[in-house]
Amino acid sequence: MSSLLRAFLLAAAALCAMGASRATTTITLATFPDLDRAARAALPRWHAAHPDVDVKIVSLQYADHHDRMTTDLATGSGLPDVMAIDFKFIGKFTGSGGFEDLYKPPYDAAGLRAAFPAYTLAQATNAKGELSALPADIGPGTLLYRADLLAKAGLTEADLTRDWPTFIAAGVKLKAATGACLLASSNDVVDIVLRSNLPPGEGIYFDRAGKVLVDDARFVRAFELGRAAHRAGIDAGTTMWTNEWVAGFRSGRIAGQMMGSWLAGHLKNWLAPDTAGKWRSAPLPGGVYASYGGSFYAIPRRARHKAEAWAFIQFLTADRQTQLDALRQFGNFPSLLSAQQDPVVAEPIAFLGGQAAGVLWRDTAGKVPAIPVDKYDAMATDAVRAEYQNVIADGKDIHAALADAKTLIEHRARR
Amino acid sequence: MTSPLTSESAVAPPAPAHASASRAAWRRRARKLAPYAFIAPFFVLFGVFGLFPLLFSIWLSLHQWDAASGLAAMHWVGLENYGYAITDPWFSKSLLNTLWFAVASGVPQHLVALPLAFLIHMTLKRSRNFVVGAYFVPYVTSSVAIALIFTTLFSKDYGVINAMLPGPPIDWLGDKFWARITIAFVVFWRYLGWNVVLYLSALQVISGDLYEAATLDGASRWQQFRYVALPLLKPMMFFAITLTLIGNLQLFEEPFILIPPDSGVATSVMTTATFMYRMAFSDGDFGTASAVSWLLFFIIAALTWGNARLFGKEGASDVAR
Secondary structure, eight states: OHHHHHHHHHHHHHHHHHHHHHOOEEEEEEEOTTHHHHHHHHHHHHHHHOTTEEEEEEEOOHHHHHHHHHHHHHHTOSOOSEEEEEHHHHHHHHHTTOBOOTTSTTOOGGGGGGGSOHHHHHHTBOTTSOBOEEEEEEEEEEEEEEHHHHHHTTOOHHHHHSOHHHHHHHHHHHHHHHOOBSBSOTHHHHHHHHTSSOOTTOOSSBOTTOOBOTTSHHHHHHHHHHHHHHHTTOBOOOOTTSHHHHHHHHHTSBOEEEEETHHHHHIIIIIOGGGTTSEEEEOOGGGOOOEEEEEEEEOBTTOSOHHHHHHHHHHHHSOHHHHHHHHHHHOOEESSHHHHTSGGGGSOBGGGTTBOHHHHHHHHHHHOOOOOOOTTHHHHHHHHHHHHHHHHHHOOOHHHHHHHHHHHHHHHTTO | OOHHHHHHHHHSOOOOTTSOHHHHHHHHHHHHHHHHHHHHHHHHHHIIIIIHHHHHHHHHHTEEOBGGGOGGGOEEOTTHHHHHHHHOHHHHHHHHHHHHHHHHHHHHHHHHHHHHHHHHHHHOSTTHHHHHHHHHHHHHSOHHHHHHHHHHHTOTTTOHHHHHSOSSOOOTTTSHHHHHHHHHHHHHHHHHHHHHHHHHHHHHHSOHHHHHHHHHTTOOHHHIIIIIIHHHTHHHHHHHHHHHHHHHHTOOHHHHHHSOTTSGGGGTTOOHHHHHHIIIIISOBHHHHHHHHHHHHHHHHHHHHHHHHHHOTTTTHHHHO
């Protein structure tokens, strides 16, 4: 027994000695696919510059990752040093105040203010004015459409982008000529119209004072246009990221999708690789500049290695080379403005028939207004979407639907 | 509770006089502690994963807590969360959905499982285990596989089911009405085998003499089922229906895996358990989510009690009283 104990002590001592001699710090990055690929690909360059800081990447599926981070923040244990946060969760997470304020020393994100589009920093800033995260990539909104099907119907890009009535008319013509739907879901129209003509400083669902805006004219117009598109029969009635949606792209049944520019990468890589060369990217209809998605990195207040974490976040977000590598390899559109100016961005994209769409996306990114996010945005989105479904499926009156959505949101956001 | 342990130590042989006294004492202590050590794993696991979450959720339901803000952000609101949950329009909606699913998937389960079990019991001999196993497979199939297969089968545009049906394609998972039917069907499909196994086990205890006597009296197979098997199955029916009731009221997996949360019909198939999950992980309101879980518990308890009153006259008369 004593010999066993001695062996154990020896082993423990050896471990301590090893730790002391190497003196490396290991930081943890909690992330999710596909974002993890960009971080993983950047590691060799990171290690070359920081041989003393190891990075352990823990990647869970999208929903699991955000659930896990919620519970980790709740208990304050097991938190990573660097946390990846998707746009959908950024409002909720930054609103919680569980992260370091990157504007305060020892962080110097104030100096990076001009390095990123203003709207992305607004998304990562909470009501107290704390900057909780830096953007890793952004999703300038674009309309991806099948140029071949459009040509078959005798339509041009201008027919899609001028305004909503011509968009819907073009959809009808396209459907008659080719049988293809210009929209996967009429909900996409609602989403974009809600983002147009927002007064500065106003959120999508809440104004600056936290008042719920859900029954104003913008919402009525969005619902009306969505319903008009649905009634015209130009939507395929599929939900994003379902089998039908994917099949719709592959078979050419869905001929258009408004989304972040990153969708082009997804289409090319797995959604519909066989349709290469047939897609084009256009500005969103009606002169709207919007952003879809985007990823962020934050440092939890309870992280153990904050200095190293901050260095790593800067390396992922504010390093031109990392940002360009992510664009080149994975199609992640750079959040860093100086990276957006690189000639790589203006290169023709084979999947889009040689279109230099990066220029359009860069232009859009520069024009997206800074819309403040609210921690209840996700909930409000659910409530509005559910009521829109009632309008579409059950013929519910738009004003009644919006009033119901408003009641629910006010109830939920009581605190 | 402690008596077996004390008697155990009393029975322990006295330490031999020549052995060292301390070693004997140690051994005695070890003997006394050993039973505790043996049952400890269960109690530790139960305490950590069963009891603590249970008690903590009661505590949590009395607080307002945005989980992402950390434990320090909890603040006491008393019963406010309960009132808040009850007045939430989606809570009542989710309850109605849950009850609808409980009936629409629960009733057919038993209406089919009873005769099916009887049929298997009476007609199959050698192939019985195989058939029962086949019916039981869905019960032990992983939910990911189920989601994958059923979303493919029920796909609107390229699903096998629509391909076989005449007429315009039905949007099984994207239309309010059909999405509910589809989910109820999947629940039915998944738990039918479980009920068949329950009823089969009860049928096997029924003595063959009774059927023989019935046959001699000229009873048909249907009459044997109706007048011999069914009355004797009552206790098992009570048990199986109670399990179905509890399980269906906690329904979470099937709607969650079949209908993406972004889908427009997601709220139409939202059960109370999915609502609770959304409240916690989408809205970040863990206090209200805990309150919802306890409200659900009370509803299940009340309905189970009602079921015992209604159904369990013979089967579970003790429970009812």
